[in-house]
Amino acid sequence: MKNQIKSSLKEVPETMLWTLHNRASEAMRKDAIIKDDKCVEIYQSIDYDYEKSFGKAEPSHAVRSLMFDEEIKAFLNEFPEGTIVNLGEGLETQRYRIKEDKAFWISVDLPEAIEIREQFIEPSQRHFHSPLSALDRSWFDLVPEDQPVFITAQGLFMYLHEEEVKAIIQDMLSSFKEGYLMFDAIPHWLSNKTMKGLKKTKDYITPKMPWGINRNEVNQIKKWSSNITGLEEKPYEFPRGTQRWMFKTLLAIPILKYYAPTVVKVKFKNIEE
Numbered sequence: 001m002k003n004q005i006k007s008s009l010k011e012v013p014e015t016m017l018w019t020l021h022n023r024a025s026e027a028m029r030k031d032a033i034i035k036d037d038k039c040v041e042i043y044q045s046i047d048y049d050y051e052k053s054f055g056k057a058e059p060s061h062a063v064r065s066l067m068f069d070e071e072i073k074a075f076l077n078e079f080p081e082g083t084i085v086n087l088g089e090g091l092e093t094q095r096y097r098i099k100e101d102k103a104f105w106i107s108v109d110l111p112e113a114i115e116i117r118e119q120f121i122e123p124s125q126r127h128f129h130s131p132l133s134a135l136d137r138s139w140f141d142l143v144p145e146d147q148p149v150f151i152t153a154q155g156l157f158m159y160l161h162e163e164e165v166k167a168i169i170q171d172m173l174s175s176f177k178e179g180y181l182m183f184d185a186i187p188h189w190l191s192n193k194t195m196k197g198l199k200k201t202k203d204y205i206t207p208k209m210p211w212g213i214n215r216n217e218v219n220q221i222k223k224w225s226s227n228i229t230g231l232e233e234k235p236y237e238f239p240r241g242t243q244r245w246m247f248k249t250l251l252a253i254p255i256l257k258y259y260a261p262t263v264v265k266v267k268f269k270n271i272e273e
């Protein structure tokens with residue numbers, strides 16, 4: 001076994017190992033829906049008992065990553081020199097899955113997260129790492145003014161409070177000229193469970209996730225900024241097994257369908273510009 005890197009991540013930054021566990025385990029399957037050798041390499045290079053903390057792997061985070069990949073690819077088709085900002089990127093390896101050679105990528109995560117990211121992923125002129133909280137608006141200055149921007153927040157906003165989510169969305173949408181913001185969100189019932197201490201396994205309690213929103217409330221986000229010109233919401237679709245049919249069934253039931261996690265894409269244009 002090669003020398004492995006030990007993780008000292010705690011609290012929310014540690015959750016990047018949860019998404020890594022699910023994504024890499026999916027990528028290692030024969031019938032994988034995601035191809036990501038870099039993710040597998042990172043997964044195998046960290047000395048961490050993933051199953052002990054997060055349990056048996058499942059494909060949700062691979063499904064989520066693919067939803068984001070698809071939208072980023074469409075954006076870069078239209079704007080090959082556009083900017084991608086990944087908030088709370090952790091050990092996500094999206095830029096290795098998306099083949100392009102002109103875009104500018106900015107990864108914004110907490111200093112301890114960027115530190116472990118840089119053990120595996122080197123920043124470059126086109127792939128900038130910013131060791132800051134997403135809530136620290138100083139990363140805004142890194143975003144070029146002459147290109148549209150695609151901002152992602154995968155597995156981040158639920159760890160913030162609603163006022164923080166609302167304020168950062170408002171500030172981003174009034175600071176950048178035009179583009180998209182894509183994020184995932186969890187329903188209130190799940191947020192409430194984490195606030196009481198949700199045990200993922202007997203050894204791991206998930207960090208608190210204060211921000212929840214039900215699918216039928218997502219449209220209200222439009223009221224947060226007059227620069228929002230479009231909003232789409234799309235729940236997860238699982239590739240196989242019990243999770244697939246359970247989710248399909250849940251999404252077919254009136255009212256209950258609003259209580260599923262989901263992914264939101266907001267289109268914006270700064271009319272003040």
Ligand SMILES: C[S@@+](CC[C@H](N)C(=O)[O-])C[C@H]1O[C@@H](n2cnc3c(N)ncnc32)[C@H](O)[C@@H]1O
Pocket residue numbers: 012013014015016019020087088089090091092108109110113132133134135153154155156159
């Ligand atoms: C569930 S992980 C998601 C990682 C990655 N986006 C993925 O999908 O694999 C949550 C990430 O949010 C980061 N994070 C937590 N609070 C943050 C903040 N205030 N600003 C930026 N990143 C933050 C953590 O360090 C971690 O990388």
